[in-house]
Amino acid sequence: MKTLVCIKYVPDTSEAEVKVNPDGITVDDSRFSFDINDADNYAVEESVLLKEAHGGEVTVLSMGPKKSEVMIRMALAKGCDKAVRVEDDRVAGHDPLMVAKTLAGAIKGQEFDLVLTGCMASDDWHMSTGVALAEELGVNHASMVNYVEVMDGKVKVHRELEGGLLEAVELELPAVLTIQTGINEPRYAPIRGIRQAQKKELNVVSLDDLGIDPETVGMDASQVVLEKLYIPEVESTAEFIEGEPEEKAEKLASILQKGGLV
Amino acid sequence: MGNVLVLAEHRQGELRDVSFEMLAVAPAIAKDMGGEAVVLLVGSGMDDLAKKMAGYGVKVLVVDDPNFENFNAEKYQKVLSALIDDLKPAVLMTGHTAQGVDFMPALAVEKNLPLAADTIGLAYEDGTLKATRSMYSGKVNAVMAFKPAETYLVTFREGAVEAPEAAAEGSVEKLDNPFTDDVPYRKFVEYVEAEVGDVDITQSDILVAIGRGLKEDKNLPVVEELAAAIKADLAGSRAATDAGWIPHDRQVGTSGKAVKPKLYIAMGISGAFQHLAGMKGAKTIVAINKDPEAPIFTVADYAIVDDLFKVVPKLTEKLKELK
Numbered sequence: 001m002k003t004l005v006c007i008k009y010v011p012d013t014s015e016a017e018v019k020v021n022p023d024g025i026t027v028d029d030s031r032f033s034f035d036i037n038d039a040d041n042y043a044v045e046e047s048v049l050l051k052e053a054h055g056g057e058v059t060v061l062s063m064g065p066k067k068s069e070v071m072i073r074m075a076l077a078k079g080c081d082k083a084v085r086v087e088d089d090r091v092a093g094h095d096p097l098m099v100a101k102t103l104a105g106a107i108k109g110q111e112f113d114l115v116l117t118g119c120m121a122s123d124d125w126h127m128s129t130g131v132a133l134a135e136e137l138g139v140n141h142a143s144m145v146n147y148v149e150v151m152d153g154k155v156k157v158h159r160e161l162e163g164g165l166l167e168a169v170e171l172e173l174p175a176v177l178t179i180q181t182g183i184n185e186p187r188y189a190p191i192r193g194i195r196q197a198q199k200k201e202l203n204v205v206s207l208d209d210l211g212i213d214p215e216t217v218g219m220d221a222s223q224v225v226l227e228k229l230y231i232p233e234v235e236s237t238a239e240f241i242e243g244e245p246e247e248k249a250e251k252l253a254s255i256l257q258k259g260g261l262v
Numbered sequence: 263m264g265n266v267l268v269l270a271e272h273r274q275g276e277l278r279d280v281s282f283e284m285l286a287v288a289p290a291i292a293k294d295m296g297g298e299a300v301v302l303l304v305g306s307g308m309d310d311l312a313k314k315m316a317g318y319g320v321k322v323l324v325v326d327d328p329n330f331e332n333f334n335a336e337k338y339q340k341v342l343s344a345l346i347d348d349l350k351p352a353v354l355m356t357g358h359t360a361q362g363v364d365f366m367p368a369l370a371v372e373k374n375l376p377l378a379a380d381t382i383g384l385a386y387e388d389g390t391l392k393a394t395r396s397m398y399s400g401k402v403n404a405v406m407a408f409k410p411a412e413t414y415l416v417t418f419r420e421g422a423v424e425a426p427e428a429a430a431e432g433s434v435e436k437l438d439n440p441f442t443d444d445v446p447y448r449k450f451v452e453y454v455e456a457e458v459g460d461v462d463i464t465q466s467d468i469l470v471a472i473g474r475g476l477k478e479d480k481n482l483p484v485v486e487e488l489a490a491a492i493k494a495d496l497a498g499s500r501a502a503t504d505a506g507w508i509p510h511d512r513q514v515g516t517s518g519k520a521v522k523p524k525l526y527i528a529m530g531i532s533g534a535f536q537h538l539a540g541m542k543g544a545k546t547i548v549a550i551n552k553d554p555e556a557p558i559f560t561v562a563d564y565a566i567v568d569d570l571f572k573v574v575p576k577l578t579e580k581l582k583e584l585k
Binding site: 011013014015016017018020027094096097100101119122123124125126127128129130131132134135136140141142143144156158159160161162163164165166167168169170171172181182185222223224225226227228229230231232234235236237238239240241245246248249250252253254255256257259261262 | 273278333335336358359360363364365366367368369370371372375376377378379380392395396397398399400401402403404405406407408409411420446447448449450451452453454455456468474492500503504506510511513516517518519520524525532546548549552553555556557559560562563564565566567568569572573574576577579580581583584
């Protein structure tokens with residue numbers, strides 16, 4: 001079984017202060033810590049689980065800067081076999097359709113059974129790249145997958161719908177699956193794997209290497225323009241309880257008790 | 263003609279909320295673009311649902327065929343591809359839902375049309391359609407301007423706006439099904455209901471909810487003790503479920519449960535919109551989080567910006583004393 005897993009290096013902004021740069025269309029990411037996108041981490045694990053169950057090989061594919069190789073090596077350490085990193089600043093990265101076309105260009109010509117990727121990037125939240133990629137490759141897809149069962153020439157998946165409901169779907173292979181968080185328990189890379197990962201193949205390619213015309217994936221090709229970024233006004237009517245942690249706890253306890261809430 | 267075609271979403275015989283919510287946005291945009299909002303229903307046995315949508319004062323187009331009994335991304339893509347050619351809408355809008363995200367990006371690629379996904383607002387200014395999106399944990403909004411195209415594709419976030427009131431009676435028109443074939447590659451098998459656990463959190467009076475800020479499962483006793491002291495049930499965000507700290511049926515949010523307790527104490531939960539959608543119906547909301555920018559504070563009644571491990575044990579102790 002041949003699997004490709006597409007991963008993205010993203011900033012963790014869950015507890016960080018986010019500031020928009022003077023250009024108005026980028027954020028100051030100099031103080032963010034970066035790591036593998038959460039859902040992609042589950043996709044890596046799923047690809048390794050599939051390899052362990054069915055044999056074959058897993059190729060990591062990522063578009064990103066040199067510093068993202070730490071993340072790629074970690075995926076290799078967990079059991080992926082080789083990797084391709086696409087680096088080319090001519091790709092219109094704000095448009096998932098352009099990213100999908102670039103990834104498809106890196107995959108075309110290779111045989112594969114499955115392409116896995118996270119269902120959503122935690123930085124820009126489009127949830128579009130994987131499904132667009134399937135169309136570019138001309139293969140089946142299912143999004144928001146939280147269960148995968150490979151059968152003869154087919155795959156049965158569960159898609160996560162709203163309200164806790166799941167949808168069981170069967171697809172002919174090859175197919176693209178966008179993986180939802182929680183599908184498995186991502187492993188920690190074993191020490192031996194980390195050592196081996198350093199020796200695994202990691203090719204760095206540009207659009208030219210891939211034979212992709214930059215005109216087809218660049219700012220001119222994209223049909224959407226990122227006009228501006230801004231910090232939304234936050235309206236909070238909350239009563240902020242101040243003081244040392246202990247005082248805060250006491251005040252809150254008293255509010256809850258007096259209000260008959262507990 | 264600048265019609266805005268709104269794909270009404272339904273599942274198991276029920277219209278989804280987002281179908282109505284989109285009607286809070288579509289008519290105004292359509293008017294600015296020189297057209298009208300038109301609802302499209304694709305399914306099997308759509309008469310009742312069509313009538314209900316028409317009750318919002320819009321024209322409803324229906325593709326009614328047993329072939330569409332259950333959602334299938336491949337079939338939806340074929341039908342919508344054909345209808346874009348026939349109807350030439352200025353905008354095609356769907357929910358940014360498990361349905362919308364499953365075919366709209368593929369449709370955009372197939373038709374070479376632009377897509378703005380997870381849109382929370384739309385505006386038509388000086389001949390340009392602009393979509394507002396939310397990024398970076400909800401801390402930044404982005405305005406995406408569409409370049410001129412035959413049809414703009416938009417997926418709209420569920421819960422981003424309030425549904426309008428039902429209005430005058432609209433009309434229903436049946437369309438010929440442009441796609442009667444079966445699809446060979448993708449097959450709907452069945453719906454699988456989530457497992458039911460020992461506690462139904464939709465019925466709880468008090469919920470103590472945990473998120474990523476709990477950090478690891480060995481910290482669970484901190485919150486369990488608080489829950490025990492105030493007879494609360496434990497619930498949590500997607501991160502808490504993914505990490506295995508709480509069972510799936512205790513997940514609050516879009517992909518979990520919508521809850522309405524009289525008290526909801528959110529600890530270490532940043533408050534992604536998917537989570538807020540599930541808990542903003544709580545009567546009183548307390549949020550404890552280290553990050554002063556956390557969106558959870560926008561819905562909180564009482565807020566503490568601090569490390570939960572410094573506050574919660576003391577809170578438990580105090581509440582026990584006050585009993």
